[in-house]
Amino acid sequence: MNKTLNQKAWFFVIPVFVLVAFNAAVPLMTVVNYSFQETFGSNVFAWEGTRWFKEILHSERFHASLGRQVIFTFIILLIQLPLGIGIALTMPKKGWGVPVCLILMSMPLLIPWNVVGAMWNIFALPDIGFLGNSLNSIGFDYNFTQQSGDAWFTTILMDVWHWTSLVVLLSYAGLNSIQPAYYQAAEIDGASRWDIFRYIELPKMKKVLTLAILLRFMDSFMIYTEPFVLTGGGPGNATNFLSLDLVKMALGQFDLGPAAAMSLIYFLIVLLICWIFYTIMMKDEGRA
């Protein structure tokens, strides 16, 4: 759409700008402020320059939690995207099945995150949980509070349970926007099922998939509450993701300086990846 130049449009944007800036500017400046200083309690601060940034960037603890975070997000995207698209493709297109599917599938999305963690904790306990008990009774030695492999398996399964529906909903909406004429044309041309998917459905879902990937990337990279309740980062440090580590540092040990520096590095990583992805997707859109 060709837009007209109108500087007065700023007046429409002011409420949003004020509300978001109110929330973002002051807290962000506080974090920046802390990140260059050392706290001695009772509001005594000393200038530390870039010391915390150097320390964090070289600390093995940060590398470890960043590594775990990257692996986790990667696995999550690898499972949820194909699964979500697959389910959306097989969902009914009309009839009573549509509302039933949509309502039941959205349910995990609307459960508070700590309830999700608590409910999976109970569900996976080896003695009184359905998942844990069933796995053990068919011969697996499963205990997510003791074995790190099981903790990872449970955390990933929980996230797949929790968020795949978002990909399903978005893909389903994208598929619904395809006109029946496209399918008829494909049928006349004798296109295979794969061709239809590759050349009609996938391009039409591009916009919604962009949103789905961005949202899933951001949210899984920032995951905090669910693993905090489910495993608490354990056993040991096995599932200690970035946010968990950050909160432990900031509130547990009250190392405000390093925690603030880590926050900024963390934020910049998310920002950089999203910016690259967003720019690539938007460039394509401009050409089309």
Added chain:
Amino acid sequence: MSKIKWLVPTLYIIFLMLPIYWLLNMSFKTTTEIINVYSLWPKDFTLENYVTIFTDSTWYMGYVNSITYTVFNTIISVSAALPAAYAFSRYKFLGDKHLFFWLLTNRMAPPAVFALPFFQFYSSVNLFDTHIAIALSHCLFNIPLAVWILEGFMSAVPKELDETAYVDGYSFGRFFFKIFIPTIAAGIGITMFFCFMFSWVELLLAKTLTATIAKPIAAIMTRTSSTSGYELGLLAAAGSLTIIPGAVVIYFVRNYIAKGFAMGRV
């Protein structure tokens, strides 16, 4: 192929329902039964857990608090995002692209980063432990999302609609409220669904910004589990009840999700 097609969504839904069933199952058991007996359904069926929640104001006020700030936030986010999304979809102005991306960056800030500064900031402006504080803080991630989704829906509406209305003598205000908003009603429905969803499920900020008066139900649950041992039955009942508001909202927007999504960017 088409005969087994229903199998995939069915299996997926069964997978989704299992943990929810387990939670419901436990909410109708006594804590003793949960710990001592493994059973697929309650042997000693009890409603006591639910009775406790509905008669104890420290419990049920948690639901009232959570619903209050979630509704506040949804109203604030959508009403602020509507004019902004209109501006982004219709006009070019100084810094528009940068502003749009800046808005999105706020969605990218890990809430864990902001927890402590938020606490200090909202305490210093005397909003600590109020519903409005949580509603405002959730704007940080809900407004960018709302602007993004609404802009997609608005861009799908041809500009001729605006121009025809002005030719017909509509003022901007009348056009916006009488014609434009009804046209994108589905988009507003979807946006409200997403705002409600992200505000309802968020805990970290809501918990950080409250002490007693505005404490959300999810935070009350964490407190109870640590002070009085593991009252698993009670927790399961409280958890089960948190699913209801979301289920009600989905029921109302189910048609928008099926049809409305298709219009816009989402």
